[in-house]
Amino acid sequence: MPENVTFHFDVDGENFTSAGEASVMVKKKLRQLGLPPEVIRRVSIAMYEGEINMVIHADGGDADVTVTDDEVIIVLSDRGPGIPDVGLAMQEGYSTARDNIRSLGFGAGMGLPNMKKYTDSMEIETEIGVGTKITMTVKL
Amino acid sequence: MKIKEIRELLGAELLCGEEYLDNDVFSACCSDMMSDVLAYVKDQGVLLTGLVNPQVIRTAGMMDMVCIVFVRGKEPTEEMIELASDCGIVVMKSRYRAYEACGHLYTAGLVPAPEDK
Numbered sequence: 001m002p003e004n005v006t007f008h009f010d011v012d013g014e015n016f017t018s019a020g021e022a023s024v025m026v027k028k029k030l031r032q033l034g035l036p037p038e039v040i041r042r043v044s045i046a047m048y049e050g051e052i053n054m055v056i057h058a059d060g061g062d063a064d065v066t067v068t069d070d071e072v073i074i075v076l077s078d079r080g081p082g083i084p085d086v087g088l089a090m091q092e093g094y095s096t097a098r099d100n101i102r103s104l105g106f107g108a109g110m111g112l113p114n115m116k117k118y119t120d121s122m123e124i125e126t127e128i129g130v131g132t133k134i135t136m137t138v139k140l
Numbered sequence: 141m142k143i144k145e146i147r148e149l150l151g152a153e154l155l156c157g158e159e160y161l162d163n164d165v166f167s168a169c170c171s172d173m174m175s176d177v178l179a180y181v182k183d184q185g186v187l188l189t190g191l192v193n194p195q196v197i198r199t200a201g202m203m204d205m206v207c208i209v210f211v212r213g214k215e216p217t218e219e220m221i222e223l224a225s226d227c228g229i230v231v232m233k234s235r236y237r238a239y240e241a242c243g244h245l246y247t248a249g250l251v252p253a254p255e256d257k
Contacts, residue, residue: 020198024227027202037204044202045178052195105191105199108175 005033005067011051011076013060016104022063023048033067035140042118042138043072049111050076050134056101057081058132071120074136082128090116141165141250143207143230146186149244150234152209156221157230165207167253170242174199181205183253188241194220201227211238 007029009022027044047063054061058080066073083089090112097107116122119136126132144161147154154161165185171177172191177199181187186207187200192214200208207230210216214233216224224231234241 017194020195020202024198024201041202041204048198048202049178102173104193105172105174105195108173108179110175110179114179 007065009063011054011060011063011078013055013058016055019052019055020048023051026063026065030067030072035067035072039072039138039140043074046115046118046122046136046138047074047076049115050074050136052106053111054078054080056097056106061131070140072138072140074119074138075133076136077131077133079131082130082132083124083126084128086124086126141245141248143186145248146207146209146245146250147232149248150209150232150236150241152232152234155216155231155233156225157207157228160206160228160230163206163230165250168242168245168250169252170211170238177203181253186245186250188238188245190214190238192216192220194223196220197223197227197229197231200224200229206230207232209234209241211236211241 011022012018023044026047030040054076058078061078064075088094092113093109095107095109101107120139121137123135143163143165167184168186169181169184170188172189174195181203185205187205188209188211189196190211197220210233213235221231
């Protein structure tokens with residue numbers, strides 16, 4: 001690939017119905033770029049989990065995906081409440097999602113662990129009352 | 141198992157994806173928790189669920205699933221069916237409850253895939 005390809009999406013936090021739209025778009029674009037199916041699958045799942053989290057916890061945010069020669073970089077930034085205890089949030093089954101989110105099929109406390117599982121690296125920068133930025137990479 | 145056999149076994153009504161009915165599937169899962177589908181599913185072609193919202197379609201799409209069966213006669217919206225069509229996913233609805241629907245498919249040889257480690 002001669003140069004990096006980037007995609008930007010505004011993730012709407014107002015309406016849960018649209019949650020996941022950006023990830024569906026990214027999956028289509030990565031297919032068009034001809035990336036290996038397993039890479040596309042890993043990027044899609046990690047980004048989708050992150051996108052759902054942004055809608056549930058932070059009223060949306062920004063999603064940026066960059067495809068380089070050797071990796072896909074996903075950056076999810078929000079201006080939500082921040083994560084008070086990242087170690088706790090990374091535990092499987094720990095969730096602060098409300099019951100109405102569970103009735104929509106999410107909030108099992110698997111989002112962050114799953115994002116880590118499907119990516120080669122994941123970095124969380126978070127500040128209470130300011131927001132959270134998650135950077136994930138998947139190697140090609 | 142071909143997708144059309146799933147339709148026959150479950151007496152299901154096809155809502156979209158007729159062109160894919162002759163495609164083969166090798167395993168299935170059943171859940172109303174999309175979080176669990178995202179965390180535990182690998183290489184399962186079919187999702188049975190009683191949950192009705194667009195994230196069911198998007199979750200199945202992310203997991204490369206090819207067929208969704210809504211159980212208990214649950215009715216997906218037009219928007220969901222359009223989304224599934226766009227993603228190349230077969231959608232059908234069955235009057236069977238989840239447990240019964242799974243039983244019919246399991247007995248006919250459609251088993252769960254090994255858990256993703």
